[in-house]
Amino acid sequence: MIGAGDIVFLPRGVRTHKDRVRDMDVLLAPERVLMLDGIGVAILARLDGVATVEEISDDLARTYDAPRDVIEPDVIEYLGDLQDKGFVHVR
Amino acid sequence: MSVRVDPPIAMLAELTHRCPLACPYCSNPTELLSQSSELSTEQWSDVFSQAAGLGVLQLHLSGGEPAARRDLIDLVIAARQAGLYTNLITSGIGLTEKRLHALDEAGLDHIQLSLQGVTADIADRIGGYKGGFDRKMHVADVIRDIGFPLTLNAVMHRENIDDLPATIDMAQRLGARRIEVACVQFQGWALTNRAALQPTRAQVIRAKEVIAQAVTRLKGQLVIDFVPPDYYSDFPKACMNGWGSTGLNVTPDGTVLPCHAAATIPQLHFDRVPDKTLSEIWYKSAAFNAYRGTDWMPALCRTCDRREIDYGGCRCQAMAVLGDANAPDPVCRKSPGRAVLDGLLETEGSQIGAPSFVYRR
Numbered sequence: 001m002i003g004a005g006d007i008v009f010l011p012r013g014v015r016t017h018k019d020r021v022r023d024m025d026v027l028l029a030p031e032r033v034l035m036l037d038g039i040g041v042a043i044l045a046r047l048d049g050v051a052t053v054e055e056i057s058d059d060l061a062r063t064y065d066a067p068r069d070v071i072e073p074d075v076i077e078y079l080g081d082l083q084d085k086g087f088v089h090v091r
Numbered sequence: 092m093s094v095r096v097d098p099p100i101a102m103l104a105e106l107t108h109r110c111p112l113a114c115p116y117c118s119n120p121t122e123l124l125s126q127s128s129e130l131s132t133e134q135w136s137d138v139f140s141q142a143a144g145l146g147v148l149q150l151h152l153s154g155g156e157p158a159a160r161r162d163l164i165d166l167v168i169a170a171r172q173a174g175l176y177t178n179l180i181t182s183g184i185g186l187t188e189k190r191l192h193a194l195d196e197a198g199l200d201h202i203q204l205s206l207q208g209v210t211a212d213i214a215d216r217i218g219g220y221k222g223g224f225d226r227k228m229h230v231a232d233v234i235r236d237i238g239f240p241l242t243l244n245a246v247m248h249r250e251n252i253d254d255l256p257a258t259i260d261m262a263q264r265l266g267a268r269r270i271e272v273a274c275v276q277f278q279g280w281a282l283t284n285r286a287a288l289q290p291t292r293a294q295v296i297r298a299k300e301v302i303a304q305a306v307t308r309l310k311g312q313l314v315i316d317f318v319p320p321d322y323y324s325d326f327p328k329a330c331m332n333g334w335g336s337t338g339l340n341v342t343p344d345g346t347v348l349p350c351h352a353a354a355t356i357p358q359l360h361f362d363r364v365p366d367k368t369l370s371e372i373w374y375k376s377a378a379f380n381a382y383r384g385t386d387w388m389p390a391l392c393r394t395c396d397r398r399e400i401d402y403g404g405c406r407c408q409a410m411a412v413l414g415d416a417n418a419p420d421p422v423c424r425k426s427p428g429r430a431v432l433d434g435l436l437e438t439e440g441s442q443i444g445a446p447s448f449v450y451r452r
Contacts, residue, residue, distance in 0.1 A: 013201050013240030013268075017176070021098050021146035028176040030201045030242055030269055031316070033100055033148050086268060086314040 001080065002090055004054040004072060008079050009047050011089045016044055029087050043078055047088070053079065094384030096374055098146025101338040103153055103351065104135065106166065108343050110156040111184045113219030114207060115448035116246060116281035116288055118351050119155065123451075128344040132162040134365060136169035138341060141369040143173040147339075150175040151203075155343070158185030164193045171198035178203055180244070183230035184223055191233050202234055203242040203271070208250075209257045217250065219450045235266040242269040247298070247320075248288035249445070255301045263313060270313060272302065274320035278352035280451045282411055286439040287446050295323045322432055322440075326397060327404025327420035334382035334406060339373065347372045349379055352407035356416040382406055391426060392419050 002008060010016075014029040016036070025041045027034040036044065042063075046056045057072040082088045108123040130138070139150060150170050157163055158181055170177040178201045179194065186194075204227065208214035214224035234241050243262040247255065255272065262270040274295075275281045275288050290298070302317045309315065321328050331338055331350045340348040345364040348354060354361060359378040362371075373379055381387065385398050392403040404420020412421045412435070413428045421428030 011240065011268075012238055015176075015200075017148065017174075019146070019148065021144070026148060028148060028200075030178065030203075030240055031149070031271075083311055086311075 002053060002076050002083065004057070004076075005052050006090050007049065007052055008083070008088050008090050009049045010044070010087070014087055016041070027087060032085070032087070034087065039074075040078070043075055094380075094386075096383065097336065099142075099337060099339050099373060100147065101149045101151065102142045102147045103151045103338070103340045104138070105153050105155065105340065105342050105351070106135065106157045106160045106163075107155040109159040110154055110182070110451075111159070111220055112156070112182050112207070112223060113450040113452055114217060114246070114280070115219075115284040115450055116248060116275045116279075117451040118276075118279045118281070119451065120279055120352075120354060121283060124343045129160075130343065130345045130365075132165050132169075134345065135166055136173075138345070138364050138369065139166075139170045139173040139175060141364070143175055145370050145373060148176055149178065151178045151180055153180040156182055156185055158183075158190070164190070164197050167194055167197040167199050171200075176200050181205065182218070182223070183227040184220070186230050186233075188233050191230070191237060191239075195237050195239065199239065201240045201242065203244050204231060204234070204265075204267075206243050206245045206258065206261070209254050209261055213251060213254075219448075231265045240269075241265065241267045242271055243267040244271045244273060246273050246275060247290075248275045249290045249294065250288075252290050252294050252298050255298050256305075259301070259305050259309075259313070259315070263309075268314060269316070271316045271318070272298075273318040274298075276318070276321065278355070278407055278411065280449070283449050284446075285435075287448055289322070289436070289439045290320055291440055292323060292436075295320055321405075321408075321422050322436055324422055325424045327401045327408070327422040329401045330405035330408070330420075333402040335373070335379040336383070336402075339369075339379075347376075349382075350407065352411075353378070355407055356410050358416070387417070389417065389419055395425065 017026050017028050019026045025036040027036055053075055057075050061068040061071050079088055107129055108119050167177055177199055179199055180203045182205050207217040211224040215221050245258045277285045306315050335349045340351050346361050347364055348361055359381060361378050362376055385393055388403050392398055404422060406416045408420050409418040410416040412431055418428055419426035421432045
């Protein structure tokens with residue numbers, strides 16, 4: 001389970017991509033394509049290899065003027081799902 | 092009723108049919124194309140940009156052995172310039188340390204390394220190439236040192252499926268992020284060698300247990316994709332996620348197919364990219380439209396509640412087993428063709444009296 005202090009990052013071979021034909025953002029990985037919604041894009045854009053889950057949640061709460069205590073569990077759940085599928089790594 | 096056609100997501104580019112290995116389950120056709128018929132660097136580069144423009148996101152550079160193309164580095168550069176996620180499907184033979192570094196520079200995203208067996212003995216026997224296993228292991232080391240994301244593609248059949256636990260261990264040892272345990276699908280050379288490759292029912296049951304345990308044990312560490320031996324399934328695979336729905340395949344001479352085996356269907360004519368654009372072929376050609384949607388289906392499939400799950404299964408399998416590409420996939424328990432498949436399993440799916448391999452040459 002991902003913790004608030006963990007740093008989650010996109011490993012080599014996983015990258016976001018602007019799909020101009022379908023007009024959407026996607027996450028590309030080995031043999032996998034994941035269509036991203038606005039929330040996914042906002043979270044993934046903040047995986048800079050430095051920020052912790054806690055700091056990302058702070059930033060999202062500020063940016064979207066949303067309740068902090070709702071955001072963090074959502075971020076952890078979203079990233080945990082991506083981790084299980086091999087899209088993100090944790091350190 | 093017209094069918095909505097979405098853009099393709101993935102393209103498999105068979106750059107060449109040439110290959111130093113001679114695996115008896117090769118998915119290439121039994122009539123191999125010669126080097127002189129292969130598309131040029133410029134022609135492939137054009138195909139890649141057309142593909143990206145059409146909506147393809149992932150490009151798989153395959154063969155034959157793609158490393159047999161001397162312009163492989165230039166082709167990767169062209170693919171990345173087109174904006175494609177670029178995957179190299181290789182046996183590793185022909186990839187020197189220098190070339191792997193050049194592929195890194197060129198922006199290659201991912202490598203899928205094939206595995207014929209977990210020891211030199213079995214791997215070299217299956218691949219028909221002495222010394223291949225040792226060279227592959229060296230290539231795997233360099234891949235890891237460079238840091239390429241690696242998928243191990245283990246093709247499984249009667250002779251090596253019992254080594255599945257050791258195969259999964261090897262994926263971890265080589266630092267692979269993903270393993271594809273692909274039980275042989277009976278097309279191409281594998282169809283010729285079906286009686287020698289067909290696993291037994293006991294082997295299949297055991298393999299499924301090993302996979303289920305490994306998926307739980309290695310969650311978050313190793314992604315495991317399992318392609319089951321479909322003759323032992325009750326319902327057909329959703330072949331290609333539906334004909335002409337998500338992917339396409341380009342052969343060494345530029346012939347565009349809905350899947351690698353589609354050319355076995357004799358009544359279909361397939362266009363080539365130098366003659367027509369990829370977009371025309373994808374959206375308008377009779378061959379790509381032949382099995383889209385549900386109107387083409389035999390009544391058994393059209394009225395079945397699984398029609399949007401497996402799309403009637405694999406057309407090439409219906410062709411290979413029943414000689415009729417329009418029939419329901421004979422894997423389906425509800426289909427009349429199932430009796431033919433069961434008959435084949437009875438005679439071929441036993442350990443006794445297996446014929447020797449006909450190698451791909």
